[in-house]
Amino acid sequence: MKLSDVLSDLEPLAIKGSIDWEINTIVYDSRKVVEGSLFFAWKGQKTDGHRYIVEAIERGARGVICSEMPAWQTSKETTFVQVKDPRRVLGKVASVFYGDPSSHLSVIGITGTNGKTTTSFLMRHLLATQGWKTGLIGTIYYDTTVDRIPASRTSPEGSDLQQLLFQMLKANCQAAVMEVSSHALEQGRIEGTEFRIGIFTNLTQDHLDYHQTMEAYRQSKEKFISYIRTRKEGEGGVVLNIDDPQWSALAEKLKGRVNMVTVSAQGKPAAKLKARSIKYDRLQTVILAEWAGQLYQLNSPLLGRFNVENLLLSLGGTLLLGIPLEAAIRALASFPGVPGRMERFYAKDGLLAIVDYAHSEDALLKVVLTLREIQSSGRIILVVGCGGDRDRTKRPKMAKVASDYADLVIFTSDNPRSESPERIFEDMKRGVDSSSKRIYWIVDRKEAIRKAIQIANPGDIVCVAGKGHETYQEIDGVFYPFDDRLVVRECLLLRD
Ligand SMILES: CC(=O)N[C@H]1[C@@H](OP(=O)(O)OP(=O)(O)OC[C@H]2O[C@@H](n3ccc(=O)[nH]c3=O)[C@H](O)[C@@H]2O)O[C@H](CO)[C@@H](O)[C@@H]1O[C@H](C)C(=O)N[C@@H](C)C(=O)N[C@H](CCC(=O)O)C(=O)O
Numbered sequence: 001m002k003l004s005d006v007l008s009d010l011e012p013l014a015i016k017g018s019i020d021w022e023i024n025t026i027v028y029d030s031r032k033v034v035e036g037s038l039f040f041a042w043k044g045q046k047t048d049g050h051r052y053i054v055e056a057i058e059r060g061a062r063g064v065i066c067s068e069m070p071a072w073q074t075s076k077e078t079t080f081v082q083v084k085d086p087r088r089v090l091g092k093v094a095s096v097f098y099g100d101p102s103s104h105l106s107v108i109g110i111t112g113t114n115g116k117t118t119t120s121f122l123m124r125h126l127l128a129t130q131g132w133k134t135g136l137i138g139t140i141y142y143d144t145t146v147d148r149i150p151a152s153r154t155s156p157e158g159s160d161l162q163q164l165l166f167q168m169l170k171a172n173c174q175a176a177v178m179e180v181s182s183h184a185l186e187q188g189r190i191e192g193t194e195f196r197i198g199i200f201t202n203l204t205q206d207h208l209d210y211h212q213t214m215e216a217y218r219q220s221k222e223k224f225i226s227y228i229r230t231r232k233e234g235e236g237g238v239v240l241n242i243d244d245p246q247w248s249a250l251a252e253k254l255k256g257r258v259n260m261v262t263v264s265a266q267g268k269p270a271a272k273l274k275a276r277s278i279k280y281d282r283l284q285t286v287i288l289a290e291w292a293g294q295l296y297q298l299n300s301p302l303l304g305r306f307n308v309e310n311l312l313l314s315l316g317g318t319l320l321l322g323i324p325l326e327a328a329i330r331a332l333a334s335f336p337g338v339p340g341r342m343e344r345f346y347a348k349d350g351l352l353a354i355v356d357y358a359h360s361e362d363a364l365l366k367v368v369l370t371l372r373e374i375q376s377s378g379r380i381i382l383v384v385g386c387g388g389d390r391d392r393t394k395r396p397k398m399a400k401v402a403s404d405y406a407d408l409v410i411f412t413s414d415n416p417r418s419e420s421p422e423r424i425f426e427d428m429k430r431g432v433d434s435s436s437k438r439i440y441w442i443v444d445r446k447e448a449i450r451k452a453i454q455i456a457n458p459g460d461i462v463c464v465a466g467k468g469h470e471t472y473q474e475i476d477g478v479f480y481p482f483d484d485r486l487v488v489r490e491c492l493l494l495r496d
Pocket residue numbers: 028029030031041042043044045046047048049050052139152153154155156157181182183184210
């Protein structure tokens with residue numbers, strides 16, 4: 001494909017050089033440039049991509065898309081196209097370059113603060129059991145059904161996303177399930193992608209380091225609506241969790257304009273799909289759900305009331321795709337779970353340890369409330385920390401939830417990144433009575449987990465929250481190997 005073929009999608013402000021040459025590949029990182037690349041340069045938070053234009057040209061970039069034309073001349077023959085926002089056009093151009101893959105796939109996007117990964121795994125499982133070959137893009141990995149690569153971010157940059165969708169199409173996938181983060185919506189990473197279904201989980205505090213206010217955060221999530229295909233009659237649709245006040249307001253706004261399935265784990269009468277009763281123990285959850293005036297029993301190995309929300313949302317997605325509800329409900333019983341989400345481990349003496357990914361106030365609250373409900377007499381021992389270089393205001397709130405609801409808390413490190421763990425502790429201490437005898441502060445996460453499992457009695461539950469599936473501890477730009485699940489297993493063995 002030639003540069004001239006994507007020019008209208010670039011919405012150029014100015015062009016210097018030839019547009020009559022074949023694009024080999026589309027790149028936004030100078031370190032990945034190869035001969036014949038079209039390099040996109042934008043001003044980021046850490047650095048300015050324009051600084052790397054020379055390097056990109058030296059590596060073989062044939063064209064540069066930038067927001068500021070360089071003042072200097074290159075000795076090589078390079079085309080410069082000036083656009084208003086290079087990042088926002090990246091996805092669109094890449095979608096044209098890769099043959100508009102999303103228009104040939106049923107793309108199901110999931111957004112919201114918590115539950116995206118869980119709902120996306122559920123959705124893929126449901127589609128797979130109906131014989132749909134389905135790719136997956138999200139926090140844990142990108143799976144094209146041919147390749148599975150660990151994810152660097154929840155929602156990939158525009159050109160990476162289009163390439164993944166293209167590979168899924170090449171592998172004869174019918175569908176792709178994707179987590180859509182608020183960062184992606186804000187930065188336009190999903191430009192050029194057409195979604196058949198959009199699922200909205202919930203909206204609670206997170207990422208205020210990036211969005212500053214909850215209103216800005218909400219607005220970024222709401223942008224997702226405009227990417228959902230509603231052109232043809234009966235084509236696209238949205239699934240909204242109306243237990244969340246933000247999404248129930250959105251449901252009102254969208255009424256009559258798009259196909260919609262509203263769900264409620266709290267059994268709200270206005271919801272189309274709602275839980276009428278929920279029972280669960282340490283092993284499974286049993287839900288009586290109502291749809292179109294009929295009751296259905298749903299059994300799931302997933303633990304926790306919050307997972308009822310995720311289960312109903314995924315069923316809502318399959319309903320919009322025309323999959324019979326009975327078949328989907330049957331399939332849910334065999335769902336194997338999500339790595340690092342309420343993942344259970346047992347010691348020989350019966351001690352239950354749970355590894356979970358709760359790293360926001362709401363998620364942590366939902367998790368400890370679940371543990372309270374399944375715990376009969378023993379204690380809840382919680383190991384948790386707060387991430388560095390992330391929303392500082394959630395730290396005292398997370399610490400308060402931990403100390404209010406758990407019997408014993410060991411606060412520790414969770415990816416301190418460029419911050420000192422002690423300084424993160426200071427922020428957390430604002431939410432708790434740090435002199436409490438029920439609270440320990442141990443920077444070394446391995447030590448913290450070891451202590452929790454060591455002091456636990458067989459009837460207690462130890463919950464290690466925040467890192468879930470992660471296999472590293474990020475300190476000062478270095479990713480040290482670290483896996484809560486491995487450490488927990490190791491410590492449980494030591495109890496024998
Ligand atoms: C806040 C944010 O979204 N940051 C991402 C963003 O950074 P940025 O635009 O500010 O870019 P930058 O690092 O300043 O660099 C500017 C440009 O120079 C380029 N560059 C840079 C160095 C070089 O040698 N050559 C070069 O060309 C970069 O590729 C980039 O195009 O674009 C970069 C390139 O794609 C990402 O690496 C970076 O992710 C950082 C690592 C990150 O931590 N992002 C997190 C917060 C994130 O995106 N999270 C969401 C939500 C998670 C969830 O809730 O599930 C996600 O979708 O993962």
